[in-house]
Amino acid sequence: MKLNKSTASVNDVNRVRRAITFCQKHELNFNGFPFDDPLVSSAGIGLELYVPQGTEDHEILEGIRQAKYERDVVSHAVLVCPPAWFAEN
Numbered sequence: 001m002k003l004n005k006s007t008a009s010v011n012d013v014n015r016v017r018r019a020i021t022f023c024q025k026h027e028l029n030f031n032g033f034p035f036d037d038p039l040v041s042s043a044g045i046g047l048e049l050y051v052p053q054g055t056e057d058h059e060i061l062e063g064i065r066q067a068k069y070e071r072d073v074v075s076h077a078v079l080v081c082p083p084a085w086f087a088e089n
Contacts, residue, residue: 003060008050008081016050017085030070031063034086037071044072052083 008016023034033049040046047067051060060078067073 001061001064003057003064003078004076005060005078005080008079008085012079012081013085016079016081019048020050020086029063030066031059033060033063035063035067037067040074044074047071047073047076049076049078050081050085051078052086053080054083055080 019036020034023029028034030047030049033051033055035050036048037045038048047064049060049063049067051063064073064076064078067076
């Protein structure tokens with residue numbers, strides 16, 4: 001599986017921190033990674049997995065596998081974020 005990875009920009013910080021905080025509060029994660037899962041079509045969700053810099057690809061792939069097992073994932077994106085964004089609030 002090809003990873004659709006990109007690096008987070010400063011423009012992403014508020015949106016991503018809100019999603020991370022929500023996932024931490026409700027103990028939602030795939031392989032330990034917080035996520036967002038907007039419905040993109042009647043077929044399923046578009047998974048956006050948030051991972052800290054330095055995360056190994058095999059760990060990310062396991063998170064995507066877990067998501068596909070639990071949800072109808074139509075597409076995925078991996079956003080690589082600074083570790084400070086994952087600090088508990």
